[in-house]
Amino acid sequence: MDGNNRHVWVTGVYAVSLALDYEANDLYWADHNTGxxxxxxxxxxxxxxVSAQGSQGHNSFGMSLSGGRVYWTSSSL
Known part of the structure; x- marks a missing residue:
């Protein structure tokens, strides 16, 4: 994993948390710009x-996946 075969899937987001769903083969993130x-x-x-928080500045400090559900913590700055 030296970065030689990297792929860019998404641009224009300010991802502050990431989670991988290995079963569904999906990548989740929290976008700081949109919430x-x-x-x-x-x-x-x-x-x-997945969830439209609707306001800028909602930071997700943790994200987890379990049983087909997405869980996260958030705080308004």
Whole structure:
């Protein structure tokens, strides 16, 4: 994992937390710019909003996946 075969799946986001769903092959993140929780398929498509927080500055400090659900903590700065 030296970065030689890296892939860019998403641009224009300020990701502050990441979580991988190995079963569904999805990458989740919290976008500091929008406050949304979003995800994309690791197969290279299907970017979608999971939860529209609706305001800038909601930081997710932790994110976890379990049983097909996404859990996160957030704080307004």
């Amino acid at each position: 949304n929780i979003e995800c994309i398929s690791l197969n290279g498509g299907g970017k979608r909003v």
